[in-house]
């Protein structure tokens with residue numbers, strides 16, 4: 001079997017790019033990355049120096065080997081691109097599609113190619129935001145939703161079967177938020193896991209530092225958090241090591257990292273409690289390695305995947321092969337409801353429409369797909385086109 005072509009899809013205003021690796025035997029592998037198609041497209045498709053130039057004509061059934069070759073090629077060419085940036089995201093999407101293709105060609109689910117599953121379902125957590133979407137559109141300072149809104153949304157997630165909920169919260173861990181957090185905890189009861197995401201790259205301010213982060217974790221102890229995500233800049237290994245040691249609450253990070261080298265420092269130093277790799281940023285080959293290494297180090301692995309079923313499926317297969325895969329991120333109630341913003345409409349389409357076999361949530365868990373490869377079939381061309389139209393129009 002030989003790779004004949006690669007297709008790259010995704011609207012200009014969306015930060016999701018879908019790739020399809022095609023072969024001379026008619027099989028297609030699918031992958032995704034969370035970087036925009038107007039950057040990923042040329043990295044993959046440029047006939048002079050893009051990934052297609054290297055991959056066309058190769059046997060796709062050795063994804064690990066092709067990853068090493070792609071990455072080495074990039075290292076040789078990288079110029080001033082550091083370890084790779086979005087070029088690694090592009091390779092990651094192609095790598096995911098190669099694993100899907102290998103599974104389809106061998107008629108086996110991806111988990112078997114990765115060594116075999118030790119669990120056949122993974123708890124999904126509902127990922128949402130505490131910010132009022134209306135306040136994010138204009139030039140007004142972003143506002144948090146009211147305690148009543150947050151309680152209602154939390155209740156809706158629990159009614160959907162979720163046993164764990166996360167809110168993007170930003171830099172708001174102050175006394176005035178006590179009422180909101182108490183309302184959420186009361187709505188979900190003591191058994192449901194609650195997580196908060198500072199989302200540091202977006203909300204860091206000059207007045208915030210390690211001491212502020214430690215103070216926030218103490219303030220949050222009353223609400224029994226399962227983890228606090230990205231309360232420090234994502235590349236500050238020393239800061240995270242100090243915070244993780246000082247905090248009662250588990251500290252999580254990793255969605256901004258894209259290579260095994262970047263994760264290595266956090267894992268070796270036990271600088272985090274929860275490792276959050278994203279196969280849509282770094283590919284299946286690297287993400288599986290990070291899951292294994294964090295398992296070895298006694299850390300939880302809870303991947304980042306709020307935007308598309310393609311990467312959620314990749315994470316299910318990866319987590320099924322390790323014993324530290326506590327949960328996987330999944331869009332919560334607000335993202336999947338009707339009549340939301342174009343970004344949420346794209347999220348819904350990426351979970352429910354653009355793939356032939358959507359995932360199903362049952363009792364708060366996602367079942368490991370049994371069909372070959374990722375287990376989602378192929379992308380549905382008409383649904384991809386509809387999604388590109390939504391992405392082109394915006395709100």
Ligand SMILES: [Mg+2]
Nearest residue numbers: 197199229255
């Ligand atoms: Mg996050």
